[in-house]
Amino acid sequence: MTDTHQPVRHAVVPSAGRGTRFLPATKAVPKEMLPVVDRPAIEYVVREATDAGIDDMLFVTRTGKEAIEAHFDADPGLEGDLEKAGKDELLSLATEYLGLARTHSVRQGHPLGLGHAVLQAKRHVGDAPFAVMLPDDLMHPDSVLLKQLIAVREAIGGSVVALLRVTPEQATAYASTSVTTIAVPEGVDVPEGNLMRIDKVVEKPPLDEVMSEYAVVGRYVFDPAIFDELEVIEPGAGGEYQLTDAFARLIDRPADQGGGLYGVVVEDRRFDTGDKLGYLEANVALALEHPKLGPALREFLHTELARTETAEA
Template sequence: MSSNNVSDNQANQDAVQEGPNQAGKLTGSVRHGVVPAAGRGTRFLPATKAVPKEMLPIVDRPAIEVVVEEATNAGLDDLLFITAAQKQAIEDHFDAAPDLELALRESNKTKLLESIERYKHYTRIHSIRQGHPQGLGHAVYQAHNHVGNNPFAVLLPDDLMHPEDPVLQKMIAVREQLGGSVVALLEVTPQQATAYGSAAVTNIPLASNGLDNVEGLSEGDVFRLDKIVEKPPIDEVLSEYASVGRFVLDPKVFEILETLPPGRGGEIQLTDSFQRLIETPENQGGGVTGVVIRGRRFDTGDKLGYLEALVQMGLEHEELGADFRAFLKGLDL
């Protein structure tokens, strides 16, 4: 599937290689994005029995659209969904609906028409099937033919980032300055760290590394990753920082994922590939940097996190926010 009248074959032809990997850097900006969206959404059953979890609404648009908008605002011009059976609704949402568009146009329902035509202004979208799911690392590896020897972003759709902190844009800027790979870091408690990739880190000063002009970065926002472990027991948590939801990766990761053995849970873990990247020399595409998330993040793969996103986005909704706020204030809590 491909929206904006760009076929997957055209996209593969257009995926021009951005130069050889030298000192962990590639020429050109990060153009490609990958969105793993093949999960079953079992934590949201029965709601997700027939509806992809990525299509659950955040007020009046599906959660996946918020992620696509973020990718577009970050400057990505090619986005690949890794999907599975029963996920056709995701592809349909970012495609034309001629009959509906015509009906709205003839009824002069301009705002509604604009809302379903937003796909025209988003980055180009394509999709492939993961097949038999074998973990997040396996899902990301499915993008290797599409992305080629280019750096790329990975956006996990369960993580919604509030636009007040354009963390992906900052991560791309850090990658372009330092090379290697970049992960988003979240400050967590030791108990929370057991659910993520726990990272041992060393602070990277901004000025001496050419990062002082990156908009939105402050001292203490950027770290070198020295070690990372997927979902450690609480007594093996490495620090107060965990990797979550947004990654900008050197294509070296595809070579690693190709032969990476299953890890925790018998699945190919993307976090395990980060440890391999940490151990890889910088001139071979290695090295991993972390950028701390300073804005609001919502874990919409969790029921409580999803409710928090609904409330927060509802309060900020242009049309409904004021009335919704008044409603909440009137509740007898």
């Protein structure tokens, strides 16, 4: 029997990719550690989880990703030197990890897909609900999406995923869904019309098999029953185990065994930092909001755009 009211305290962050779309920058630096404004992209994910009440983070990594672990660890030498030098502002920045969820890591071992990566968290998470956060989906710091997913899970059980409105052409690159709008439970802060029961889901369908304008993107809150399904799914193309194949099986699983699949429509700002343009957009958008950098950057962009337009005239 699944405890639907058990709080969500764990988050799993699959981080074992090679980041080849960002070469040569990622030859020696994990893509998750590339900066967005003044901090690595992965830190935004950890801050998002912490703000949502999660206090335990598990990175699923591989060889060469040690910098991720180090970023959220103490550096006694650095901290000691900053303290002795009276550089309190820098010391505060270097010790911000103390206010974030505690982080751990496990190696995926072999690149066998997202489903395989999430399965590596089974021993760590145990029989508890947990979030999965894909680092390429960078949410604006003001986002409440993860809080909404958790609130829905705690209200009605099952598993809950984020749904993005996409064009039919875009849907072919995501998991496409067939959905039914359902009433929002009392006390859950999700706009009416934005909570769905997912009736069917298919990974990267051809254009003529796209089922709706709603596609699954990189925020999930899973019942631990997902681990049972991850252990029995078959590998797909390239020998990879697809996470979509596992959570699709939750749709018909009995509710008292952790079944049921729901979706919350994404209304918050989201950046696709797995794409070079999306990464640049995140840097520009968040830098413009930075209290110290924003005004000067805005002036520079106006000047640079004017110069470019003059050169092209």
